[in-house]
Amino acid sequence: MSVGLLTTTVGSFPKPGYLQQARNQYAAGRLSREELAELERRATREVIALQEELGIDIIVHGEMERGDMVAYFAEQLEGMELGGLVRSYGNRYYHKPVITGALRWTEPMTVEMWRFAQGLTQKPVKGILTGPYTMVEWSFDEHYDSRREAVLAMAGVIRREAQELAKAGARFVQVDEPAASTRPEDMGLVSEALGIVTDGLGAKTITHICYGDFTPVFDQIANLPVDQLDMEMANSGYDFLGLIRQHKDGFHKELAMGVMDVHTHTTETVDQVKAGIKRALEVLPPARLYIDPDCGLKTRTWEEAAGKLRVMMQAVREVKQELGIG
Amino acid sequence: MLTTVVGNYPKIPNRPRPARLRNAINRFDRGEIGAEELRAVEDEVTREVIDEQVDAGLDLITDGQVRWEDEQTYFARRLSGVSIDGLIRFFDSNTYYREPVVQGPVTWTEPATVADYRFAVEHSPRPVKAVLPGPYTLARLSRDEHYASLEGCAMAYAEALNHEARALQAAGAPVVQLNEPAILKHKADLPLFQRAIVRALEGVSAQRALYLYFGDVYGLYPQLLDLPIDVLGLDFVAGARNFDVLKLAPFSKTLGLGLVDARNTRMESVEQIVEGLRRAREIAPLERVHLSPNCGLEFLPREAAQAKLARMVESASKAQEVLA
Numbered sequence: 001m002s003v004g005l006l007t008t009t010v011g012s013f014p015k016p017g018y019l020q021q022a023r024n025q026y027a028a029g030r031l032s033r034e035e036l037a038e039l040e041r042r043a044t045r046e047v048i049a050l051q052e053e054l055g056i057d058i059i060v061h062g063e064m065e066r067g068d069m070v071a072y073f074a075e076q077l078e079g080m081e082l083g084g085l086v087r088s089y090g091n092r093y094y095h096k097p098v099i100t101g102a103l104r105w106t107e108p109m110t111v112e113m114w115r116f117a118q119g120l121t122q123k124p125v126k127g128i129l130t131g132p133y134t135m136v137e138w139s140f141d142e143h144y145d146s147r148r149e150a151v152l153a154m155a156g157v158i159r160r161e162a163q164e165l166a167k168a169g170a171r172f173v174q175v176d177e178p179a180a181s182t183r184p185e186d187m188g189l190v191s192e193a194l195g196i197v198t199d200g201l202g203a204k205t206i207t208h209i210c211y212g213d214f215t216p217v218f219d220q221i222a223n224l225p226v227d228q229l230d231m232e233m234a235n236s237g238y239d240f241l242g243l244i245r246q247h248k249d250g251f252h253k254e255l256a257m258g259v260m261d262v263h264t265h266t267t268e269t270v271d272q273v274k275a276g277i278k279r280a281l282e283v284l285p286p287a288r289l290y291i292d293p294d295c296g297l298k299t300r301t302w303e304e305a306a307g308k309l310r311v312m313m314q315a316v317r318e319v320k321q322e323l324g325i326g
Numbered sequence: 327m328l329t330t331v332v333g334n335y336p337k338i339p340n341r342p343r344p345a346r347l348r349n350a351i352n353r354f355d356r357g358e359i360g361a362e363e364l365r366a367v368e369d370e371v372t373r374e375v376i377d378e379q380v381d382a383g384l385d386l387i388t389d390g391q392v393r394w395e396d397e398q399t400y401f402a403r404r405l406s407g408v409s410i411d412g413l414i415r416f417f418d419s420n421t422y423y424r425e426p427v428v429q430g431p432v433t434w435t436e437p438a439t440v441a442d443y444r445f446a447v448e449h450s451p452r453p454v455k456a457v458l459p460g461p462y463t464l465a466r467l468s469r470d471e472h473y474a475s476l477e478g479c480a481m482a483y484a485e486a487l488n489h490e491a492r493a494l495q496a497a498g499a500p501v502v503q504l505n506e507p508a509i510l511k512h513k514a515d516l517p518l519f520q521r522a523i524v525r526a527l528e529g530v531s532a533q534r535a536l537y538l539y540f541g542d543v544y545g546l547y548p549q550l551l552d553l554p555i556d557v558l559g560l561d562f563v564a565g566a567r568n569f570d571v572l573k574l575a576p577f578s579k580t581l582g583l584g585l586v587d588a589r590n591t592r593m594e595s596v597e598q599i600v601e602g603l604r605r606a607r608e609i610a611p612l613e614r615v616h617l618s619p620n621c622g623l624e625f626l627p628r629e630a631a632q633a634k635l636a637r638m639v640e641s642a643s644k645a646q647e648v649l650a
Contacts, residue, residue: 083591084340084627089413089422090395091351093338096420096627098591138420142592182418263412 003326004286005277005316006057008256010208010230011128011176012069012296013047013062014305023067040064041116048120050306054313058172058290059125061117063298069130069176070138071097077157078104083140097139103153105160111168124172127165131177131207132158132193133186138179151189155196166203173198174206174230178295181212187220195225204228206256210295211236218243222251230256232294235263238276244283255284258294259315260308265300267307273315286325291316327603327612328385329635329642332537332559332584333397333457333505334622335375335390336631347371347392368393369445376450378632383639386453386501386616389446396423397505397622398459398467404438405486407431411469417507417540419589419625426468432482434489440497447498455535456499460506461487461522462515467508477518484525495532501557502527503535507621510541510565516549523553535559537582539621542567548575556580562602563587563620572609581610584620586638591630599641604649612649617642 015023022039025031047062066072074080074097083098110127118125132154136147144150162173175197180190198205208230214221221229231240235258244251259276260268280289291312297305319325338345350367353359375390394400396416402408407430413422439456446454464487465480473479491502504526509519527534535557536550542565543550550558559582560568572581585602586594599617606615617638623631 084629085338085345086627087337087421087624089424091348091355093345093348140591142590179420182415182420 004289005320005325006290007313007316008056008058008126008290008292009051009060009309010258010292010294010296011060011063011126011174012066012298013050013060013064014298014300014302015064016043016046016302019043019064037065040113044113044117045120048117048125050309052121052123054306054309056309056313057123059117059121059123060128061113061125063128063296065113068094069296070135071095073109073130073135074098074139076106076109078102078106079143080139099136099139099141099143099150101143103150103157105157108164109161111164114165114170115168118169125170126172126174126206127162127168127170127203128174128176129158129161129165129197131175131180131190132197133190134177134179137182147186148189151193152196155193159197159199162197162201162203166201170203172206173201173203174208175226176208178208178210180207180209181214184212184214184217187217191220191224198225206230208232208256208295211239214240214243218247219250222247222253224253226253228254228256228290230290230292231258233258234268234276234294235261238279241279241283248283251284254288254290255280256290256292259291260293260312262293262295262297262300262308265304267304267311270311270315270318273312274319277315277319281319281323286323327642327646328616329639330384330386330455330582330616330618331379331388331635332539332582332588332618332620332622333388333391333503334394334624335379335388335392336624336626336628337371337375337390337392339628372442372446373449376446376454379635380450380452382632382635384452384635386455387446387450388455388457389442391457391622391624393442396421398426398464399424401438401459401490402426402464402468404436405483406433406435407472407482408468414467417511421625423467426464428468428470428472428479428482430472432472432479432486434486437493437497438490440490440493443494443497443499453500455501455503456491456494457503457505458487458490458494460504460508460536461526462519463506463508465522466512476515477521480518480522481525484522487526488528488530491526491530491532495530499532501533501535502530503537503557503559505537505539505622507538507540509546510538510543513545516546520549520553523555527554533557535582535616537584539564539584541565542571544571547571551575551578557582557616559616559618560584561620562606563589565620569605569609577609579610580614580616581606582616582618584618586619586634588619588621588623588631588634589625591626593630593633593637594641596637596641596644599638600645600648603641603645607649612645
């Protein structure tokens with residue numbers, strides 16, 4: 001019997017109502033940092049318990065302490081700060097970070113929460129970082145002379161944090177690069193920067209990339225310097241599988257495949273998810289195929305997120321049973 | 327030389343100034359205020375951004391597109407045959423627009439922006455230009471379920487835009503501008519692009535401006551000079567190569583010189599902008615230059631946009647002195 005089809009999630013979970021409220025109170029100065037941190041730990045316990053209950057194999061801590069995935073690091077790094085409000089769409093605004101000086105790592109930003117989460121479960125908890133390209137791409141830059149210079153400087157900083165996670169015992173370190181699909185022509189720079197972060201890290205490395213037109217840059221994606229590619233796929237009709245099929249001898253990594261669209265309120269059926277998994281098994285052996293949702297779950301409600309994960313786990317169990325995968 | 331902008335302007339200021347429009351939209355969405363009250367806040371904010379552009383010293387302003395959700399939706403949703411769907415990333419930016427879906431014949435039934443235009447003129451001491459999304463970009467960013475061809479879709483939008491452009495002209499707009507970033511990403515579509523622009527601007531006797539941003543016009547120039555337009559606005563930040571491309575043939579239009587980076591908060595120095603104008607003078611004399619940011623200002627926080635406009639105007643006067 002072959003093994004494989006391990007399950008995981010991309011990173012973020014919905015913040016429970018009490019935590020949302022507490023974050024607002026903290027922002028308004030009506031709650032202390034320590035009071036907020038206590039509620040973040042409470043929510044993290046709930047996130048871990050949910051994943052345990054569902055039987056997910058590789059756990060995430062849920063990012064209860066993070067608002068925006070770039071701003072969280074920007075607030076802590078030397079050389080970065082939060083800037084003014086910029087509109088993202090509709091009536092949604094965010095404080096866009098600004099690189100104001102030479103980037104420098106000063107202290108661990110993610111290790112304490114990772115340790116806390118890993119202390120709650122026997123299963124491995126992923127260390128999750130925002131990648132250098134995305135950090136720069138989603139910020140203003142008032143310091144460096146080119147995007148390349150800024151991205152490579154950021155890579156040094158993120159590498160240091162990745163090393164801290166590995167040193168603390170993280171067996172999986174995930175470096176998210178959702179912005180990598182913005183400009184496929186920059187994939188070489190994405191790859192060079194990721195290589196700086198992952199080189200000789202001593203943990204299994206993963207990068208999460210959102211959907212884009214990867215046809216012209218497939219070789220570069222297939223050779224990104226990580227062990228596992230985590231791709232948003234359900235919301236693009238599993239297009240990426242077609243590329244893998246075309247380049248069968250050119251894809252040797254593990255693939256974590258998104259099977260649940262995280263931007264819809266409706267939940268896929270077990271049969272839909274099973275069909276997606278079976279399509280992937282036509283091009284990859286189960287040992288190299290991981291199953292997860294498309295993207296972070298933070299934009300869903302707690303119930304929607306749990307509902308989607310339940311369907312995903314049911315589909316994986318049925319496929320394993322039908323195909324005799326242990 | 328004139329100083330101007332390309333289109334939109336940040337809708338809300340930062341603290342301690344209140345985010346009036348954001349709050350009003352939230353209250354409207356919760357049903358706490360009606361459409362009339364929301365409209366009143368939009369009016370107020372439009373006057374505010376007109377004042378900011380005038381205070382910065384601009385010669386030619388826009389209404390800031392304060393009422394616009396994004397660069398396409400506001401116009402597209404007012405056409406019959408078009409509905410509006412989910413969020414899609416806007417080019418290589420970290421902002422999103424709602425996808426127009428063409429479900430039937432695209433038909434212009436009434437002016438979409440004329441009342442806004444009249445309002446802006448009434449409250450501006452400076453001339454106001456009317457800015458619309460171009461037919462090609464509208465078609466490229468739409469999901470076409472009706473025409474089954476990009477050309478069919480683009481020409482239908484061009485027809486609708488022609489009605490709107492004429493209505494704006496009748497309302498007194500001295501300049502009617504089309505924004506067409508998409509053509510820079512699909513240069514092979516130039517023939518179709520040309521047909522669509524010709525159709526959209528047919529019979530328009532106001533000054534006709536075409537602004538292309540997020541890249542350079544290599545491969546499109548000098549053919550763009552054949553278009554029936556008076557002002558060709560280009561991006562000299564993301565498309566710095568335009569300085570060289572435009573030397574391939576004598577430039578016969580007024581040059582929209584997008585020199586100030588509207589996508590980064592780093593402030594240009596007066597010297598940098600004057601240097602850009604000096605280089606631009608090799609393409610067109612300063613009397614035929616409309617100096618502006620490289621694209622709409624909404625990628626910036628409000629205060630950064632305002633500061634950049636003031637710096638741009640200061641640089642324009644400096645250039646008149648030192649380059650005269």
